[in-house]
Amino acid sequence: MEVEITYKIIVKEVYAPFIPGTYDKNSLNELSILLDKEEKYAIDNLLWSDTGYFPSVSFSVAHTEHDIALKYFVQEQHTQATFTNVNDPVYRDSCVEFFIAFAGDDNYYNLEFNAAGTALVGFGKDRNGREQVPDDKVSSIKAFSAINWADDPADLNVWELTLLIPFDVFVYHDIKTLKETTCRANFFKCGDDLPEPHFISWSNIDSVVPDFHLSDFFGTIKFI
Template sequence: MNLKPFILVYCVWVTGIACGFTNQDDKILKVKEIEHTGVASFQEVSDLLESQTELHDIDLVNWDAFPYRPKTQFRIAHSNNQIWLKYYIQEKSVLAEVVDVNGAVSNDSCVEFFFDPLADGNYYNFEFNCIGTPLLAYGPTRSDRQFVDEHSIQEQIQVKSTLGTTSFKERTGEFTWEITLVIPAETLIHDEGLQLKGLHAKANFYKCGNKTAEAHYLSWNQVKTERPDFHRPEYFGTVVFE
C-alpha cells in the first residue's frame, strides 16, 4: 500500500498547514479576536485595533535593486467573522491614478494582503491603492488568477483612507496616510462557509509602488526570489486566528 497520501493528510490535519508550504523561516502571527456586538463603524474598528492589537512592520527589502523602504506598519484582528486590517504609511511621495475596481492599483502607492485561508497554495490577493481603490483575485499562481466580481467587492469590502477617494498625480514631499479595511469572510467566495476563529492560514503583507518616483517592494515575511514577485505562496508566513 502506498502510504504517502495518508501522511500528507495527517500533516494537514494536525497542523492546519499544508506540508508543502511550511518554511522554517516563516513568521508566525497570532490574530486576536475582538468581541463587538452589532455592526462596528470605521471609527470603532480603528479605535479597537489601536487599543487591543500590536503594530507589525512591513520592512523587508528583498531585492537590492529596490532599496527604498517607506515606513509601513499594520494592525490586524478578527471580529464577527470579519478581518479588520489597518495600515500606517510614511513615504516621500504618493500616487493615486487608478480608480477602476480590479485595475492596476499596484502601480500607485499601494498596500496588499495575500491570504491563503486553507494553507493549500490557493490564495486571494487583496490590493488597495492609497485612495482605497481595490483589486481582488484568487488562484494558485500569478498567471492563474480569477478576478472577483467588482460589484461583490464594492458591496462587501469596506475601505477608508485618510487620503480620501479622489485620484491624483504623484505628489512629492513627506506624506503620512492610513487605510482601514473590513473584509468579511463572505468575500472569500471560493471558500464558502469559512469560519475565521481557530483558522490556521498562510499570508503575507506588502507595500509597493511600481510607478512611483522610487519603485519599492516591501514584505512582512521574507520572499526569496531573484526579482520582485509577491505571488509566491511558498513564502507566506503563518497566520493563526485565535
C-alpha cells in the same frame, strides 16, 4: 568526512485577535481606533531594490463575526491614488497588499488596495491565470483612508488605511468563522508607477526575480 548541514526555516507568525461587535461603513472610525490598540507588525523586507528608498510600513489585523479587520500605517515620500474603480491595477499606485491561503488550500487570494482604498482581488495558485473576484463582492469591502500630505516635498506623507473585509469576498470558500483557525499569509507594500518604485514584504521572499506571488514564502496568521 562528510558533514550534513541542515537549515531551519523560520516561519513568521502574526496573531489576529477577535473583536466583538458588528461593524459597517458608518463605524469604520471606531474599528480603526480599536485596531490602533492591537499589536503592529512591520513590513520591513525591502526586495529587489538598491536605491535606498524604504517607506515605513506596518499593519495590525483582527477578525469579527463576519469580517477580517486590517489596518495599514504608512510613511513615504511619494503617495499616489489615481485608480478609483474596483479591480483597477492599484499596484501601480501607492499600494498595500494582503495575500491569504485558507487552511489546506494551495490557492490563495490577493487583496490589493491603493492609498484611497480602491480594491483589487484575485484568486489562484500563482501569479499566472488568476481568477478575478467579481466586482460586486470586491465592492463590499469597506475602506477608511486618512492621508496627511507633507507640506514639503522632501518630507514624508503619512497615511493610514482601515479595511473591513467580509468573509463573502472569499468566494471560493464558505467561511463562517475564523475563530481558532490558522492560515498562510503575507503582507506587502509596493508602488509600480511611483517616482521611486519599491517592493516590501512582511515575510521575506528569497527570489532574484520580483514576484510577490510566491506562496512558499508565506508566513502564518493565527486567528485567536
